[in-house]
Amino acid sequence: MTSDLDCDLAIIGGGLAxxxxxxxxxxxxxxxxxxxxEQGERPGGNHLWSFFDGDVASADRWLIDPLVAHRWPQGHAVYFPGHRRDLATPYNSVTTVQLAVALERQLGDRLLTGATADAVDPRAIHLIDGRTIRAQAVIDARGAGDLSALRCGxxxxxxxxxxxxxxxGINRPVIMDATVDQIDGYRFVYLLPWDDRTLFIEDTYYSDTPDLDVPALDARIAAYAQAKGWHGEVVHREQGVLPVVHGGDFERYWPKDDPVARAGVRAGLFQPMTGYSLPDAVRFALWLANQPLDGLPAATRAYAKAHWRRGGYYRLLGxxxxxxxxxxQRWRIFARFYRLxxxxxxxFYAGRSTIADRIRILCGRPPVPIRDAMRTLWNPPA
Structure with a gap:
């Protein structure tokens, strides 16, 4: 192995976290x-990460703002049967291309692509091509860990x-158009107008299973666009499955005897009810940059465990x-929520609901049958 692969900090996984x-x-x-x-040819994968202005503290925006490819200062909208609402909070999207360009520009030869790990330990990454990267500290940010330890939608x-x-004709993001047919759980269409002729259309489901029938969703997107009178060429595609965690065992997900520091979804750092990780990824990155490299496994695990405890309310909602x-009928929960x-x-989206917020979300006329809700809540939580 050449000495130029030795480093102080090795980060495995070139996604958002x-x-x-x-x-x-x-x-x-x-x-x-x-x-x-990063195991791919470029970092970032094929993703679009979006966030509301309030998701990231003003003092932290310097880290994420250079990656924003699209911003809508005029706010966003939601559509439900019998109810449409415009909200003033600005919305932003980060693209894989912006992330990759920033990393390539800032890191130069400190970015190693096309490199797949065979094994990872606290001070080394062993690649399948036989090379070993030795480091004072290693951070594992390769996406989800053992999801069998969690109860997920x-x-x-x-x-x-x-x-x-x-x-x-769409002038602002539509976060949820739930006026569409409800199929495979709570279904909605998500719209982002990139410019006056380019529109990102996403068909999204809160489902009981992770199975993704891509051809069927392709057809539904095409039918939705046709019904709206939008005709043109598909210039970009993406797909994904995010865990919506409503229970599980953190000690199994990240065992105490696992000595490697973690980040991102692998550390469980996402909003349990939505699956979104960008706000937590920003907070964690800036926190980590102020930590000593020695002791990162214990420090990152303690950070993640505290995040898990704070997420108990959102797991209850899940x-x-x-x-x-x-x-x-799941759309009714979101329709009621969007009247608050x-x-x-x-x-809520920032994962910072106050005690008063939590009470308000749960009080009032319930959007689900009381008996079913109580039976669910009385199940032993994890």
Missing amino acids: GGLIALAFAALRPEVRLLLV WQKFVGHAIRCDDPH RMLFGAAMPD RPDLIQR
């Missing part, structure tokens, strides 16, 4: 010799960006969604 850690260290601790190790989706022949609501105050909605 690993990429933000690398960018935070490059900006705040340039003296740390880091290496970002699933948010799954297929997205198409369409270059329309004519202006599409149990209600998946345990008390019939699949084709905008500031409450904002804090």
